[in-house]
Amino acid sequence: GAGVSQSPSNKVTEKGKDVELRCDPISGHTALYWYRQSLGQGLEFLIYFQGNSAPDKSGLPSDRFSAERTGGSVSTLTIQRTQQEDSAVYLCASSLEGRGMGGYTFGSGTRLTVV
Amino acid sequence: KQEVTQIPAALSVPEGENLVLNCSFTDSAIYNLQWFRQDPGKGLTSLLLIQSSQREQTSGRLNASLDKSSGRSTLYIAASQPGDSATYLCAVDAGNMLTFGGGTRLMVKP
Numbered sequence: 001g002a003g004v005s006q007s008p009s010n011k012v013t014e015k016g017k018d019v020e021l022r023c024d025p026i027s028g029h030t031a032l033y034w035y036r037q038s039l040g041q042g043l044e045f046l047i048y049f050q051g052n053s054a055p056d057k058s059g060l061p062s063d064r065f066s067a068e069r070t071g072g073s074v075s076t077l078t079i080q081r082t083q084q085e086d087s088a089v090y091l092c093a094s095s096l097e098g099r100g101m102g103g104y105t106f107g108s109g110t111r112l113t114v115v
Numbered sequence: 116k117q118e119v120t121q122i123p124a125a126l127s128v129p130e131g132e133n134l135v136l137n138c139s140f141t142d143s144a145i146y147n148l149q150w151f152r153q154d155p156g157k158g159l160t161s162l163l164l165i166q167s168s169q170r171e172q173t174s175g176r177l178n179a180s181l182d183k184s185s186g187r188s189t190l191y192i193a194a195s196q197p198g199d200s201a202t203y204l205c206a207v208d209a210g211n212m213l214t215f216g217g218g219t220r221l222m223v224k225p
Binding site for chain 1: 147149151156157158159160161164204206208211212213214215216217218
């Protein structure tokens with residue numbers, strides 16, 4: 001596609017439920033990133049996928065968070081047993097190759113609200 | 116650990132002014148630096164990308180400079196317009212991720 005597509009754009013869920021957030025990167029981009037932006041906070045790195053390499057999960061805040069990338073394209077970020085502190089905007093970005101050689105293109109994000 | 120700081124945190128100017136946003140980073144071993152714009156409730160829009168070997172990039176009324184050795188970048192906005200009102204974020208790429216500054220919230224008044 002022309003840009004990075006994320007769905008849903010908004011998600012309201014009850015505390016304790018699981019949620020899945022989807023990211024469809026730009027076609028041909030081998031690198032994919034997830035970031036989180038909490039209200040009034042900066043952007044926080046979560047996870048990085050590069051081609052077929054093992055993902056860099058160093059930014060995931062807890063074991064309730066996981067992500068996968070199927071076929072080197074679409075990625076899903078899963079949050080299990082959601083907590084109120086998980087409320088944030090989750091942003092996905094892709095780049096042509098690792099280390100952002102072509103710069104990063106971000107999606108519009110998924111605004112997650114845990115009530 | 117890379118740390119990125121943006122000054123000022125907020126800025127309010129009358130329309131037509133030229134302005135400078137500052138970004139500093141602690142580790143000069145970077146691949147590139149990117150400036151983004153974020154409108155309220157929206158994602159990030161890339162403005163300018165400066166590779167580590169470059170000194171500046173220009174796009175329309177925007178000019179970004181990079182001094183890697185001193186760990187600084189500036190974003191210059193010429194003849195500001197109300198439509199420029201947004202949060203401006205600088206981010207450095209030193210490996211497998213971008214590290215973002217806290218942003219500068221810009222308001223351009225008509």
